Amino acid sequence: MVIKSTTDAGLQVLRDIAEPLRKLGDAYSxxxxxxxxxxxxxxxxxxxxxxxxxxxxxxxxxxxxxxxxxxxxxxxxxxxxxxxxxxxxxxxxxxxxxxxxxxxxxxxxxxxxxxxxxxxxxxxxTVADLAPQQDLKEAWFHVTGWPLQLCARTTGGLEADKFRFTAKFDAGTEPYNPETELLFPLERNDFGTFDGQPTSAPALQGISGAPVWQIFMDGNRHYQPRLAGVETSYLERDMTWYIRATRWAAVxxxxxxxxxxxxxxxxxxxxx
Missing domain, CATH: 2.40.10.10 (Trypsin-like serine proteases)
Structure with missing residues (x-):
């Protein structure tokens, strides 16, 4: 999971829903x-x-x-x-x-x-799971995909593992179309669990096509994930990967x- 800043107000909420996010990736990706x-x-x-x-x-x-x-x-x-x-x-x-x-x-x-x-x-x-088309400035997104780096051939076929990360919308200075695209960063020098434990990110080849979930919380902190798009590529900028996704409207x-x-x-x- 991505931690951009341990002081971010949304981080504690994300810690509380770490297990539902894991189950989300297991069920859909x-x-x-x-x-x-x-x-x-x-x-x-x-x-x-x-x-x-x-x-x-x-x-x-x-x-x-x-x-x-x-x-x-x-x-x-x-x-x-x-x-x-x-x-x-x-x-x-x-x-x-x-x-x-x-x-x-x-x-x-x-x-x-x-x-x-x-x-x-x-x-x-289903149509009941889709995110509304709205402003993304404070939005958090979750992605679970299957990187090629975490896959190995075995005598029984293939053995693979998922890569999961959560990040806040931030396009930086990258150009993008807000009507059709989502953009959010994966900081390779600031990557770890929701509990602050450092970890590393694999090469991202293989996660293309993964579902991109927008995380909604109501006033009672009820967790409501909504499908926002499909991961399509990433941009490498120094120690930051900008994850690019196509919004649901194109699908x-x-x-x-x-x-x-x-x-x-x-x-x-x-x-x-």
Whole structure:
């Protein structure tokens, strides 16, 4: 977890919800594995599931999709590698469906043909979990992803671990579009647990596609995480990594293009 300043007023609140944040990452952040016919599985990114009415989608970054599907492979067709994710008991199961993507916003979705292999193992984001589009000056964000550095091949397949961090919105002097992007720093010289214990951050390759949660607290300190976007890249500036994420609105646009009217219908059902 990131600590930018031990005097920050929001830090004590974050200490109080460290365990719920851990559970959040365990339930939603999905490691994406590629496997060629006759080859070894390899971790290549992170994703998360979105359920809208009866439709399920895998959401990730568009450049992660390009790693799975080389440019010569048309979208929506079989790729060089199968896409696998952990199912019940950690057994890798294949996912199939039709891809849609936005290179401009670096987001991609897979509309699942059959969600049953993963339904019991992963919690999907729904329209009730989405963050409102609002000012971000005091916002805190949480990310859990699957870095390649924390993955190793074993005789049984792959063994991997998650990397979790929490940071306050701060774009520094970096240019960004507040309507479509989120930006927050990971300070490599000021990195540790919520209890002030120093620790180190791994290389970030592999966390692209991870869900980005905005942390909301009401007056009674009730914790309410809301999905704000998808992690797409980072900028390296001396000892600071600026994490860049695409906001939910771009993901929504891709889904609406793939299945017109679906999200609006679901919002009406829950009174949004």
């Amino acid at each position: 999905v490691p994406l594995v590629a496997k060629q016919v006759g080859g070894n599985p390899r971790l290549f990114g992170t994703g998360w599931f979105f359920r809208c009415e009866q439709e399920w989608f895998l959401v990730t970054a568009e450049h992660v999709l390009r790693d799975l599907a080389p440019p010569r492979s048309p979208r929506g067709t079989p790729h060089d590698s199968d896409l696998l994710v952990p199912g019940v008991g950690g057994v890798l199961v294949p996912l199939s469906g039709k891809w849609s993507a936005s290179p401009k916003y670096d987001v991609a979705i897979l509309r699942l043909t059959d969600p049953n292999p993963i339904r019991e193992n992963w919690t999907p984001v 929504r646009m891709v889904i609406e293009h793939a299945v017109p009217g679906l999200i609006k219908s679901a919002e009406r059902l829950v009174g949004l």
